[in-house]
Amino acid sequence: MAEVSLKHIEKIYPNIEGEKKHFFGKKKDAPKKKSNLKQVDGGVLAVEDFNLDIADREFIVLVGPSGCGKSTTLRMVAGLEEITSGELYIDGKLMNDVAPKDRDIAMVFQSYALYPHMTVRENMAFPLKLRNVPKDQIDKKVEEAASILGITEYLDRKPKALSGGQRQRVAIGRAIVREPKVLLMDEPLSNLDAKLRNQMRAEIIKLRQRIDTTFIYVTHDQTEAMTLGDRIVIMRDGVVQQVGTPQELFDHPANLFVAGFIGVPQMNFFDAKLTKDGDIYKVKVGDATFVPSEAKQKRLAAKGVTPQDVTLGIRPEHVTLTDDAPELVTGTVDVSEMMGSSIHLHLNTLGKDVIVIVQTQDLKEEKRGGFKLGEKVSFTFGGDVIHLFGKDDEKNLEF
Amino acid sequence: MASKQETLTSERRHKTIASVVLSIICIIYVMPIVTVVINSFKKNTFVKTDTFALPNAETAAGWANFIKGMTFGNYPFMASVANSVIITVISTFLILFFCSMAAWYIARVNSKFCKVIYYLCIFSMVVPFQMVMFTLSKTADVLKLNTPFTIPIVYLGFGAGLAIFMFVGFVKSIPIEIEEAASIDGCGPVRTFFRVVLPMLKPTLISVGILEVMWVWNDYLLPYLVLDINKYRTIPIHIQYLKGSYGTVDLGATMALILLSIIPVIVFYLALQKYIIKGVAAGAVKG
Numbered sequence: 001m002a003e004v005s006l007k008h009i010e011k012i013y014p015n016i017e018g019e020k021k022h023f024f025g026k027k028k029d030a031p032k033k034k035s036n037l038k039q040v041d042g043g044v045l046a047v048e049d050f051n052l053d054i055a056d057r058e059f060i061v062l063v064g065p066s067g068c069g070k071s072t073t074l075r076m077v078a079g080l081e082e083i084t085s086g087e088l089y090i091d092g093k094l095m096n097d098v099a100p101k102d103r104d105i106a107m108v109f110q111s112y113a114l115y116p117h118m119t120v121r122e123n124m125a126f127p128l129k130l131r132n133v134p135k136d137q138i139d140k141k142v143e144e145a146a147s148i149l150g151i152t153e154y155l156d157r158k159p160k161a162l163s164g165g166q167r168q169r170v171a172i173g174r175a176i177v178r179e180p181k182v183l184l185m186d187e188p189l190s191n192l193d194a195k196l197r198n199q200m201r202a203e204i205i206k207l208r209q210r211i212d213t214t215f216i217y218v219t220h221d222q223t224e225a226m227t228l229g230d231r232i233v234i235m236r237d238g239v240v241q242q243v244g245t246p247q248e249l250f251d252h253p254a255n256l257f258v259a260g261f262i263g264v265p266q267m268n269f270f271d272a273k274l275t276k277d278g279d280i281y282k283v284k285v286g287d288a289t290f291v292p293s294e295a296k297q298k299r300l301a302a303k304g305v306t307p308q309d310v311t312l313g314i315r316p317e318h319v320t321l322t323d324d325a326p327e328l329v330t331g332t333v334d335v336s337e338m339m340g341s342s343i344h345l346h347l348n349t350l351g352k353d354v355i356v357i358v359q360t361q362d363l364k365e366e367k368r369g370g371f372k373l374g375e376k377v378s379f380t381f382g383g384d385v386i387h388l389f390g391k392d393d394e395k396n397l398e399f
Numbered sequence: 400m401a402s403k404q405e406t407l408t409s410e411r412r413h414k415t416i417a418s419v420v421l422s423i424i425c426i427i428y429v430m431p432i433v434t435v436v437i438n439s440f441k442k443n444t445f446v447k448t449d450t451f452a453l454p455n456a457e458t459a460a461g462w463a464n465f466i467k468g469m470t471f472g473n474y475p476f477m478a479s480v481a482n483s484v485i486i487t488v489i490s491t492f493l494i495l496f497f498c499s500m501a502a503w504y505i506a507r508v509n510s511k512f513c514k515v516i517y518y519l520c521i522f523s524m525v526v527p528f529q530m531v532m533f534t535l536s537k538t539a540d541v542l543k544l545n546t547p548f549t550i551p552i553v554y555l556g557f558g559a560g561l562a563i564f565m566f567v568g569f570v571k572s573i574p575i576e577i578e579e580a581a582s583i584d585g586c587g588p589v590r591t592f593f594r595v596v597l598p599m600l601k602p603t604l605i606s607v608g609i610l611e612v613m614w615v616w617n618d619y620l621l622p623y624l625v626l627d628i629n630k631y632r633t634i635p636i637h638i639q640y641l642k643g644s645y646g647t648v649d650l651g652a653t654m655a656l657i658l659l660s661i662i663p664v665i666v667f668y669l670a671l672q673k674y675i676i677k678g679v680a681a682g683a684v685k686g
Contacts, residue, residue: 080579101585113576117598126594130585174584 002056002091002104002181002214004077009050009086011072011238014043036067036237042084046072048238050086059208059215061229063222064261069238070218071186077216078107078184091181101130103182106175110187112167114159120146120170121155127178145177148210149203165196169203176211185217189224201227222262226250234258256394259313259387265344265355267387268319272312274305274388274397281305283312283386286350288327293384299398300388310397313387316344316355325380333377336370345371347379432661439464439654446650460651465659468652471641476656479637483660485547486622486633487615490554494562494611495604497555502566503596507575517567523560528620536624545625547633553625554615562607569603570596605674609667616664634660 038045047069054060062070075081077088079100088095095103106127114123121142128138146152149169159167168188175183188204189197201224208215208228219225225232226246234241234249234257242254246262253259259267273284281300283290292300322328331349343363345356356379360368371377388397437453438446445458452458469476505513535553539545544553573596581595597604619635628636638656642648 078579078583080582099587100579100583101587105583107580107583109576109580111574111576113574113580115577115581115595115598117601127584130590174580178584 003089004052004054004182004214004216005087005089006050006052006054006073006077007087007089009047009073009076009088010045010084011047011069011076011081012040012042012044012084013046037069038238046238047076050240052233052240052243054214054216057212057214059217059228059230061225061232062216062218062235063220063225063232064235064241065220067237068235070220070233070235072238073235074107074184074186074216074218077182078105079103104180105182105184106178106180107184107186108168108171108175108188110190112159112164112171112191114167114170114174116159119156119158120151120162120173123159123170124155124173124177127174131178141177142173145173148176148207149173164192165200168192168200172204172207176207176213179211180213182214182216183211185215187219188217189219189221197224204228223264226262232262234261252396252399253313253387254396254399256311256313256389259389259396263315265316265357267313267315268352268354269389270312270314270350270352270354272310272388273307274310275307283310283388285312286329288329288380290327290381290386291383292386292388293382296383296386296388296398303397303399305397309391311389311391311394313389314381314385316357318385319354319356319379319381321345321356321358321377321379323378328378328380330376330378333371333373333375336373338370343370345377347377435654435657435661438651439658441651441654443649443651446654464649464651464655467649468641468656468659471649471652474632474637474640476637479632479634482547482631483616483633486550486554487612489548490551490558490615491608491611493551493555494558495608498559498562498607499566499597499600499604500592501559502563503570503592505563506567506570507578517563520560520563523557524564528557532620532624539625545627545631547626547631550622550625553621554611557621558611558614561610565603565607566600569600573599602674605671609671609674612667613664616660 038048050069050073052060062073064070072081076083077090079095079098083096090103090105115126118126124142124145125138128141133141142155143152146155149172151166151169151173154162154166154170159170162170168191172188175185185204189200192200205228217224217228229246231243231245232249233243236257242249242258244252249258249262253262253267256269260269270285275282275284279297279301281292281297283292329349331347331354333345334348334353335344335346337344337346341360343358343360345358347354347356389395390397434450438450440454440460441449441458441464442460443464445452445454449458454460501516505517539550539553542549544550577595577599578591581591586594617635618633619639622631622633623636623639626632626636628640632640634656638653638660641653641656
């Protein structure tokens with residue numbers, strides 16, 4: 001357990017091949033050039049001015065699409081990647097030039113990275129042996145970790161005789177057995193099937209309660225991020241978009257990207273017009289006009305937002321299907337997805353694909369089987385759940 | 400239906416032809432060894448006259464050829480065996496040890512220096528030994544590489560090409576994450592190599608080991624050119640020197656020693672040949 005502090009961390013990959021750090025300084029497979037990343041003098045800017053203070057025992061999730069720099073950031077914390085500029089502190093000590101083995105960290109890789117010639121027991125005992133821990137303590141710690149992860153019966157098997165889920169447990173076991181200050185996880189569940197992933201996610205939540213350490217977890221799956229993280233760091237093209245608790249990100253996305261990334265199905269966006277009637281802000285979508293809630297009015301006024309064209313965001317679960325409301329938006333049904341307890345309706349509204357989640361229990365009997373394609377429906381939403389984003393900078397106008 | 404049967408018959412015919420052709424090729428390959436075995440038990444005079452006939456009551460020499468071969472001349476056969484064993488063991492060890500390490504470095508570091516070294520290794524495989532043998536024998540003399548304990552350095556140079564080529568292919572198929580995990584677990588480069596990489600290279604080590612042992616054990620020209628023949632002989636050189644006072648060669652004794660010399664390498668190959676297949680396939684698919 002330790003505090004981790006990243007100050008103005010940057011990573012620049014030179015434009016020549018072969019930059020990833022290895023023992024000998026360089027490694028074969030250079031990361032592919034990502035077109036959206038900034039080109040700077042020295043090469044490609046993979047991570048730009050990353051600042052984050054991670055508290056002791058906090059569970060931080062780095063999330064974002066492929067190539068956003070989240071794994072690179074994690075690898076810089078691990079010491080597997082050189083930090084181009086900035087400072088990394090673990091437990092108050094500057095770690096920029098400290099070898100991975102001396103950082104007192106452990107890491108779980110996406111591809112498990114188990115030692116194929118060793119048994120599960122030897123794999124888990126390996127880091128302890130290297131630290132000259134007495135044999136009886138090694139045995140005790142390995143047995144403990146194995147029982148936490150439910151792999152006691154596989155201790156004498158080789159990794160090739162295990163399933164993907166079991167291998168990942170062993171990888172986690174090897175990491176926790178050392179009781180590291182910081183536990184790093186690089187997309188540990190990505191290689192597992194959907195069912196196993198859900199199961200392992202729950203296991204990690206339980207594990208987190210049992211071991212006292214700081215977690216940094218990288219994923220591209222927003223569900224994992226939302227369910228596991230105390231705080232989430234959303235990244236895009238090497239730049240941090242927003243840092244906050246899952247609820248903060250969901251309720252107050254800083255920009256259009258965060259709004260679209262967090263939440264399943266993703267937030268609906270409309271082209272809208274923000275107007276001001278006296279002191280009251282109003283948003284016009286198609287023919288309907290919505291009035292933001294009092295709290296939103298205050299925030300918009302405090303920021304001195306002027307009338308302008310905006311993007312209005314509304315989450316699918318906040319849209320109500322109704323014919324009976326003062327302000328209605330209409331659309332035609334494109335796709336009706338029956339999910340069991342709810343129906344996901346894809347509507348063609350104002351030239352956009354809008355998703356509405358309708359609880360089946362709220363529907364009339366004849367509608368519970370789904371909606372007909374091409375059927376006209378109308379919907380509305382409240383002024384307290386809308387999000388307004390600037391057209392140019394895509395930032396949330398309230399914050 | 401009829402055409403299906405015709406296809407089956409034609410397939411069977413093809414298989415039969417292939418079996419016959421391959422059997423003939425097989426016999427052609429095995430024939431020299433069979434000839435050696437047969438003639439090693441024949442009296443010297445009958446080796447030339449009845450070369451391909453099995454030994455009978457008149458031609459059989461029993462173990463006499465073996466005894467004669469091992470006691471002939473003024474250089475003890477067991478000394479030649481010892482020299483061959485020393486050279487083979489040390490050379491193979493050096494090749495496996497240094498080439499696996501070098502290959503790991505070459506595979507993991509993408510620098511121009513490594514590329515040059517790698518291509519030099521490949522190039523060394525296509526340069527015929529005869530091209531360098533005279534300059535080599537002179538150089539080896541000057542550098543005192545002409546004893547059984549130092550000639551392995553020359554073998555290391557000649558064996559490095561194939562060994563590095565094979566090791567690099569395999570190391571590239573090992574996911575880098577395993578080595579990264581080792582570095583986080585507490586290994587430096589040396590420990591990572593010996594505790595993580597080397598054990599994973601086992602199939603390739605065995606494959607390369609078998610190839611190098613067969614080559615060094617059977618090699619005649621290199622030790623003949625480099626070693627001081629009066630002091631040190633290997634088995635192939637010892638066999639070459641089985642000559643009588645007027646230059647006559649006892650073919651029976653020669654065959655007997657050839658047979659003795661190939662037995663260890665055949666046993667070694669048979670014991671480890673299943674790993675050759677594994678080693679060759681191991682680099683092909685990322686596992």
